[in-house]
């Protein structure tokens with residue numbers, strides 16, 4: 001087993017770190033406060049090839065491996081998790097789903113724009129009454145011969161207002177249950193599509209989360225991804241890769257908070273010495289560093305399995321579960337190490353603590369990851 005990163009992977013990591021420091025850090029507190037989507041920064045991320053990292057260059061992507069993607073996600077998430085969730089959805093849900101299961105025509109028409117960052121995409125699975133229970137889709141895609149007629153509401157949609165294209169999961173044949181679900185590409189400007197108000201969130205406040213309504217939206221049959229009835233499997237397979245993205249986001253949030261706590265503990269003095277020299281603080285830092293190392297190895301292992309074309313669902317679910325749980329805990333400890341200063345916005349750790357929470361909820365809650373992991377464990 002080789003743990004050494006290649007020169008190319010190290011260069012991607014360094015570029016992402018530099019981008020986060022110079023482009024994302026200035027203004028991150030204000031964007032959080034005012035719920036401002038980092039539109040300019042996302043445009044630049046696209047120009048640098050970070051929005052279609054793993055896509056074949058012939059479709060406008062950067063042709064990198066998943067390990068590079070994990071490294072970049074960690075660096076961007078250390079500074080701005082609102083930007084990194086946009087990056088994760090576009091890379092691993094939208095672009096990966098289209099490249100893996102889309103037709104050649106769909107790739108030419110949509111993927112090239114999405115992978116090169118000229119447009120961004122969104123993934124629309126969740127509904128007011130179908131979150132974890134994702135097979136209970138109420139949004140319908142009625143088969144009208146040469147087209148589908150789509151009606152219903154999706155909620156919590158990341159990139160909901162900024163995206164140009166939506167990948168929408170909807171029920172065509174209720175009798176067939178999850179085997180009657182389809183995945184459709186719906187441009188946002190299609191008549192009958194309405195974007196709801198932006199959600200006022202605890203964390204990732206710059207991220208663009210909206211409900212999306214569909215009323216008699218006409219979608220040509222050629223916009224269906226895969227065979228009739230493939231939509232639910234499409235969603236599950238795509239989410240497996242997405243979970244590597246969110247695991248890396250959680251890892252980045254945790255390591256960002258840890259780095260700030262370590263720096264602070266070397267500067268802050270109490271009882272005549274730097275607080276790092278109080279063993280209670282040193283042990284906290286030791287526990288945080290150990291948990292982060294574990295999460296990083298799990299993210300990289302899942303990415304490596306994906307790059308090796310091995311089954312990575314279990315590794316991705318484990319990485320997402322572990323990284324999101326430790327992110328919640330590590331960021332809380334980082335606030336504690338900062339004392340009162342950790343409780344105010346200028347020191348960044350309170351934002352990272354709020355941002356960490358969502359990683360235990362979206363792309364499958366921690367409980368859902370345990371359903372996936374336990375089913376695989378019991379089957380083995």
Ligand code: CAA
Nearest residue numbers: 125131132133134135158178233236237313362363364368
């Ligand atoms: N690959 C392929 N097929 C899969 C699969 C996978 N990984 N997982 C399940 N399936 C198939 C099953 O084989 C089954 O098909 P067959 O009957 O033909 O064999 C079908 O899907 C239904 O599977 P289950 O019976 O296991 O379904 P379930 O109702 O028990 O649900 C679940 C399983 C894992 C809980 C699933 O519903 C789930 O993942 N829920 C969470 C949804 C989720 O993650 N949403 C995230 C939305 S996107 C998002 O949040 C974006 C963001 O963060 C920014």
Ligand code: FAD
Nearest residue numbers: 123124125126131132133156157158361362363364365367
């Ligand atoms: P529920 O499914 O109602 O769960 C409530 C609680 O019950 C949770 O603790 C859950 O773990 C638990 N629970 C449910 N079922 C079980 C069970 N069988 N066993 C044990 N416990 C269970 N969705 C998209 O499709 N696209 C997006 O881009 C997107 N972005 C999001 C961005 C944000 C900021 C948020 C908040 C959500 C986003 N989501 C998105 C939706 C997200 O994936 C769902 O919120 C998530 O899957 C949970 O669904 P729910 O909110 O309906 O909770």
